[in-house]
Amino acid sequence: MKPHHIGLRTALAASGWIALAATVLPGGSPLRWLPVLAFTLMGPGLALLYPQPDGGGLRPGARLEALALAAPVSLSLGVLTATSLLLVRAFSATAFLVSLACFATLAAALPGLPLPAATRGAVERTRATPDPELGSGG
Numbered sequence: 001m002k003p004h005h006i007g008l009r010t011a012l013a014a015s016g017w018i019a020l021a022a023t024v025l026p027g028g029s030p031l032r033w034l035p036v037l038a039f040t041l042m043g044p045g046l047a048l049l050y051p052q053p054d055g056g057g058l059r060p061g062a063r064l065e066a067l068a069l070a071a072p073v074s075l076s077l078g079v080l081t082a083t084s085l086l087l088v089r090a091f092s093a094t095a096f097l098v099s100l101a102c103f104a105t106l107a108a109a110l111p112g113l114p115l116p117a118a119t120r121g122a123v124e125r126t127r128a129t130p131d132p133e134l135g136s137g138g
Contacts, residue, residue: 012047013108015039016101023093036097044077044100045070047107066112077103 019039025032049066081099085091 008050009108012043012050013105015043015047016097016104019043020094020097020101023097036093039097039104040074040078040100042070042074044104044107045073045075047104048073048077049112 015035016039019035022032022035046066049069078096078100081103082091082096085095085099
């Protein structure tokens, strides 16, 4: 595993814990709500989608796909977490962030989910080579 991937995975795993640590700051401070908002919006989704198992890195289309899917996946996980905590009557901001931070830490330790743009090879087109079976002319 490349050092870049280890650093990225570590940053994704730490992002939830940083957001949780920011909650001890005063209530109206942007230093409190910006990390929490950024983590809730992108953290779990990026931890789940971005660290891909391939050694060569993601193609530009696959990186764009991971970033485009990160917010909806993160928000979906946030809704599921909040709903679950509300159903068991244990919802609080701390419980919510701890749950998502644990999920992001676990997801960052595992390989990312395979993305269609990364696996099908249709993201970057290569030059078409002539098919020898068709012949060159008539």
